[in-house]
Amino acid sequence: MPKRILQGEVVSDKTDKTVVVKVERKFPHPLVKKIVRRSKKYHAHDENNQFKVGDIVRIQECRPVSKLKSWRVVAD
Numbered sequence: 001m002p003k004r005i006l007q008g009e010v011v012s013d014k015t016d017k018t019v020v021v022k023v024e025r026k027f028p029h030p031l032v033k034k035i036v037r038r039s040k041k042y043h044a045h046d047e048n049n050q051f052k053v054g055d056i057v058r059i060q061e062c063r064p065v066s067k068l069k070s071w072r073v074v075a076d
Contacts, residue, residue: 003061010055018069019046021059044071
């Protein structure tokens with residue numbers, strides 16, 4: 001089964017080897033049909049601490065690395 005890949009913006013890099021990535025999605029409201037924006041934050045594993053706040057990154061599903069981290073940053 002292929003692993004999901006999401007794209008988002010780094011909003012925090014304070015913890016060691018971890019970045020918090022805000023992923024935004026847009027979808028039409030089922031009743032009103034207006035485009036609605038929803039966002040969610042994911043903790044992702046960043047082995048070399050190379051990504052900083054404001055960077056646009058891609059994250060991929062992986063096995064659980066810790067309690068909150070089940071994603072890792074994909075280096076393109």
